[in-house]
Amino acid sequence: MGLTLKTDPLGVFVSKLREYSEMFNSGRMGRMAVWLSATADRVSRKDFKDIWADYTQAYGAVRGEFSNGNSELEALFDEVKGRMPVIPSGALLSVSKMEDGLRQTMNPQQVFMQILNVFNSGSLTVEQRFYGMCFQYVILVEGIYDETLRYLLMWWDNTQGKTPSVQDMTIRKVKTELESRGAQSVLFKGWEPRIRNSIAHARFSYDEKRDKAIFDDVNRDDPTNTFHKEMTYNEFGEMGMSLYNVVFLTETVLVMGHLVPMMLSAAERLPK
Numbered sequence: 424m425g426l427t428l429k430t431d432p433l434g435v436f437v438s439k440l441r442e443y444s445e446m447f448n449s450g451r452m453g454r455m456a457v458w459l460s461a462t463a464d465r466v467s468r469k470d471f472k473d474i475w476a477d478y479t480q481a482y483g484a485v486r487g488e489f490s491n492g493n494s495e496l497e498a499l500f501d502e503v504k505g506r507m508p509v510i511p512s513g514a515l516l517s518v519s520k521m522e523d524g525l526r527q528t529m530n531p532q533q534v535f536m537q538i539l540n541v542f543n544s545g546s547l548t549v550e551q552r553f554y555g556m557c558f559q560y561v562i563l564v565e566g567i568y569d570e571t572l573r574y575l576l577m578w579w580d581n582t583q584g585k586t587p588s589v590q591d592m593t594i595r596k597v598k599t600e601l602e603s604r605g606a607q608s609v610l611f612k613g614w615e616p617r618i619r620n621s622i623a624h625a626r627f628s629y630d631e632k633r634d635k636a637i638f639d640d641v642n643r644d645d646p647t648n649t650f651h652k653e654m655t656y657n658e659f660g661e662m663g664m665s666l667y668n669v670v671f672l673t674e675t676v677l678v679m680g681h682l683v684p685m686m687l688s689a690a691e692r693l694p695k
Contacts, residue, residue: 436686437467482679498609503672506575516581518681535562553629557622560663564619568666569594613665617650
């Protein structure tokens with residue numbers, strides 16, 4: 424997602440806008456993808472008439488397109504957007520530097536999508552897809568969702584004039600720190616450490632007759648501290664989707680709330 428301006432800055436802006444369009448199109452945000460593609464064409468022609476009014480309207484429509492009337496998804500969008508306010512000019516990390524900070528989730532996301540494609544095969548049984556879903560859940564929790572939470576904490580602290588230092592924090596610590604800064608529970612829906620442990624230690628199974636995903640965990644330091652959870656296949660899938668929605672919305676707010684207006688402003692200032 425990085426912006427590297429070489430001899431043709433306008434060409435770079437156009438290319439990035441088209442890249443973002445493809446990202447939204449693959450993320451079920453068709454209207455936003457169309458707007459970004461059309462905006463890339465306008466920027467290539469240096470046609471900036473009413474472009475800020477168009478941008479304001481487009482960004483304002485993101486919440487509705489993502490949530491499709493679902494109040495919980497609306498709340499999640501508001502929460503993520505609220506975690507990523509405008510970065511003050513004197514902040515330690517600029518928007519461009521913050522953009523770089525999200526790149527470390529790109530490779531795990533590519534791995535995640537490849538696994539998703541494999542286990543979504545129509546030739547697999549529900550039980551087989553369940554085991555694939557378990558693998559996906561662990562990758563989401565450790566490498567994508569956890570890094571996204573660290574990113575949101577870093578962004579917030581950066582805007583508050585603090586020196587962001589989050590990489591050595593466990594996900595539990597990050598959650599606690601975010602909550603102390605006002606983060607709402609919707610940001611953490613789907614994250615269940617003991618389900619992660621159950622999968623990592625192979626204490627899970629699927630009862631296809633009852634449509635029940637079964638997870639068990641035992642605390643290694645206290646064998647009496649046990650965990651048992653049963654849910655349907657779809658309920659478990661919704662847990663993973665809740666985690667991925669946080670990742671997707673963080674990227675969405677970064678792009679539409681910060682990078683696109685930065686590019687439009689810079690493109691307008693280029694010589695005619």
